[in-house]
Each structure stands twice: as C-alpha cells, then as structure tokens.
Amino acid sequence: MKINISRQHIYLLSILMFFLIFVLLFSFAVLIPEGKEYRENRAEFKKELKEVRRYQNFYDEVELKLKELQSENRHIITAFDATFDQRRFQKQHRDYFSSLKLSELEKVSNEDEFISYEVNTTSEISSPKSFYNFLDAVNKSDWIISVEFPINFKRDGEMIKSSFTMKVFCADSDKNSTKKVTE
Amino acid sequence: MKYSYIAPRKKSAFTTEVQLLVIFFSITLGMLFITYLFLIFKDYSFLSDMDDMSATQSELASSIEDMKEQIAFIEKENLLAQKVYTQNTVLKDSITNLFDLVPQRITLSEAKLLENGLVLYGITPNKDVYNFMLQAPLRSIFHETYSSFYPAQNGWLYFVSKNYVEDDISLPKEIEDED
Numbered sequence: 001m002k003i004n005i006s007r008q009h010i011y012l013l014s015i016l017m018f019f020l021i022f023v024l025l026f027s028f029a030v031l032i033p034e035g036k037e038y039r040e041n042r043a044e045f046k047k048e049l050k051e052v053r054r055y056q057n058f059y060d061e062v063e064l065k066l067k068e069l070q071s072e073n074r075h076i077i078t079a080f081d082a083t084f085d086q087r088r089f090q091k092q093h094r095d096y097f098s099s100l101k102l103s104e105l106e107k108v109s110n111e112d113e114f115i116s117y118e119v120n121t122t123s124e125i126s127s128p129k130s131f132y133n134f135l136d137a138v139n140k141s142d143w144i145i146s147v148e149f150p151i152n153f154k155r156d157g158e159m160i161k162s163s164f165t166m167k168v169f170c171a172d173s174d175k176n177s178t179k180k181v182t183e
Numbered sequence: 184m185k186y187s188y189i190a191p192r193k194k195s196a197f198t199t200e201v202q203l204l205v206i207f208f209s210i211t212l213g214m215l216f217i218t219y220l221f222l223i224f225k226d227y228s229f230l231s232d233m234d235d236m237s238a239t240q241s242e243l244a245s246s247i248e249d250m251k252e253q254i255a256f257i258e259k260e261n262l263l264a265q266k267v268y269t270q271n272t273v274l275k276d277s278i279t280n281l282f283d284l285v286p287q288r289i290t291l292s293e294a295k296l297l298e299n300g301l302v303l304y305g306i307t308p309n310k311d312v313y314n315f316m317l318q319a320p321l322r323s324i325f326h327e328t329y330s331s332f333y334p335a336q337n338g339w340l341y342f343v344s345k346n347y348v349e350d351d352i353s354l355p356k357e358i359e360d361e362d
Contacts, residue, residue, distance in 0.1 A: 012200055019208040026215055034222045041229040052236045055243040062250045069257045076264040077257060113256060114263065128282050135275040139268045146267040147274055149298040155291065169263060171256075 080171040096134040098124040286316040300347035
C-alpha cells in the first residue's frame with residue numbers, strides 16, 4: 001500500500017515539528033531551570049525577609065525599652081551629663097546656708113564610665129535643720145552629688161560652722177557624652 | 184494552446200494552514216519568552232532585595248548593639264544615682280539621730296562624723312549626766328567608746344567622746360595627730 005502525502009503536507013509537518021522541538025527545547029533547557037532558580041530565590045528571599053522582620057521587631061522592642069528608660073531617668077541622665085557649675089550650685093543652695101564656700105574641683109577617679117570630682121565645702125548654718133534640707137535638695141539638684149565623710153560641725157556663737165566634702169559624678173565624656181565638667 | 188478557460192491562481196507557500204501554525208506558535212513562543220523575561224526580572228529583583236535586606240539587617244544589628252550599650256549605661260547611671268541618693272538620705276538620718284541623741288543638759292561644741300566613727304566635743308554638768316544620758320546610747324551604737332574629761336571654769340566638765348565601729352577601730356590619722 002502506497003501512502004500518498006503531498007509536498008504541501010510534508011512542508012506543513014516540517015514546520016510543525018520544527019516549532020514543536022524548539023518549544024520543547026526552550027522549555028526544558030531554559031525555562032524550567034530558570035523557574036527552579038526563581039523558586040529557590042523566592043524561598044531564600046522569604047527566609048531573609050522573615051529574618052529582617054524578626055530583627056526589626058527586636059529593634060522596635062529595644063528602642064521602646066531605651067525610650068522608656070530615657071524618659072523615666074531623664075533627670076539622672078541630664079545630671080550625669082551636666083557640667084558642674086560652682087556659681088550655679090552656690091546660687092541654688094545658698095538659702096540653706098548663711099555662707100557657702102566651695103574649693104576648686106579636683107578630679108579624684110576615673111572608674112569604668114564615670115568620672116568623680118571632689119569639692120571641699122565650708123559653710124555656716126543657723127541650725128542642723130538647714131543641713132537636712134540641704135541634703136534633701138542635693139538629691140534633687142542638677143548634678144549627681146554625694147556628701148562624703150568626714151563632716152565637721154563646730155559651734156561658733158549662734159552659728160554652726162560646717163565643713164564637708166562633696167563628690168560630683170559625671171559620665172565620662174570620652175566614652176559616653178561630649179560634655180565635659182569644667183570648674 | 185490553451186487547456187483551460189480560467190486564469191491560473193497564484194500559489195503561495197504561506198497557505199492558510201501555515202499561517203494558522205505560525206500564529207499559534209508565535210503566541211506560544213511569545214508567552215514562553217514573556218515568562219522567561221518575568222523570571223529573569225524577578226530573580227534580579229530578589230537578589231537586589233536580598234542585598235538591601237542584608238545591609239538593613241547589619242544596620243539593625245549594629246543599632247541594636249548601640250541601644251543595648253545605651254540601656255546598660257543608663258541602668259548603671261540609675262544604679263549609681265540611687266546609691267548616691269540613698270547614701271545622702273542615710274547620712275541625713277544619721278545626723279538627725281546624732282543630734283536627737285544629745286540631751287538638752289549637754290551642749291555640743293563640735294561634732295566630727297567619720298566614716299567609721301563619731302567624735303564629739305562638748306560640755307556637761309557632771310560625769311553622771313554624760314554617762315547616763317549620752318555615753319549609754321553611744322555605747323549601744325558604737326563598738327568602742329573612749330571618753331575624757333577636763334574641768335571648765337564654771338565647774339562643769341568639758342568632754343571628748345570618741346566612738347568607733349568595730350570594722351576599723353584604729354584611730355584615724357587626723358584624730359591621732361590632734362591627740
């Protein structure tokens with residue numbers, strides 16, 4: 001039996017086969033590997049995105065905590081960064097004393113992240129109550145100041161002469177702040 | 184010589200079937216290429232985004248470290264400030280207690296508050312008043328108490344009372360020098 005196929009059909013079939021082979025080759029050799037790579041990249045991207053979101057959430061938590069701490073301790077932070085000003089200190093606390101004299105600031109230690117300065121104080125008070133009020137006021141002052149031993153009280157007529165040392169604490173400007181303590 | 188009365192129609196290789204085939208495969212190939220271009224673009228976009236995200240992640244990590252350091256420092260500041268405030272309050276209470284301790288019949292002329300002790304100078308009508316009204320409470324507070332007396336012009340007694348707690352009962356240098 002002889003199959004009679006026209007030249008026209010052979011021509012048509014050839015074109016069809018050519019296109020079909022091209023489509024298959026393109027799909028298997030190019031498109032499918034590219035698709036695989038796309039899926040891998042997408043999975044990697046999602047993983048990375050999840051990680052970044054985790055970091056972002058942690059960042060938000062830490063930032064919130066920092067802001068809360070900063071607002072809760074605003075006075076303390078400002079006090080540690082504040083420059084100790086003798087004249088301002090005297091002006092703020094002179095109401096508690098009949099006279100108040102401060103010596104020059106002397107740097108005594110540089111521990112960890114804090115610097116402490118000592119200032120010797122001589123004063124006259126009319127009654128011990130003034131000194132108690134002064135100790136209350138020191139805790140609310142613009143600086144972090146501790147009153148140190150020894151403290152001397154000596155009666156002088158109707159007045160009490162007192163002398164004591166104050167320690168002023170500041171944040172180390174080299175490590176934490178740009179501000180410096182000046183005398 | 185003519186074999187037909189009609190004119191022969193022109194034959195073309197681009198027949199209707201071929202046209203249909205070409206259109207079909209053109210659409211198919213077009214879609215395949217568009218898909219391929221889309222995948223290439225998305226791959227590039229993923230890689231670029233991942234680079235950005237890596238940079239963001241590094242920045243976030245660095246910022247978190249900075250903030251943690253700031254938190255630790257604020258906590259240190261707070262701790263030190265509270266310690267100082269407590270110390271000042273305790274000092275105030277100690278001085279209040281000291282002055283409350285001194286009875287009205289005894290007059291203090293000088294008081295030295297030391298880290299490990301207390302030195303009082305004053306005048307008392309007699310030793311008994313001093314012993315019962317001042318020395319007794321001082322003894323209950325301090326571990327070592329030394330008292331010395333010398334007469335005043337009005338018949339009363341000047342006294343010096345040195346009181347120390349046990350952790351360091353050796354006399355401070357400045358007091359020793361005075362003695």
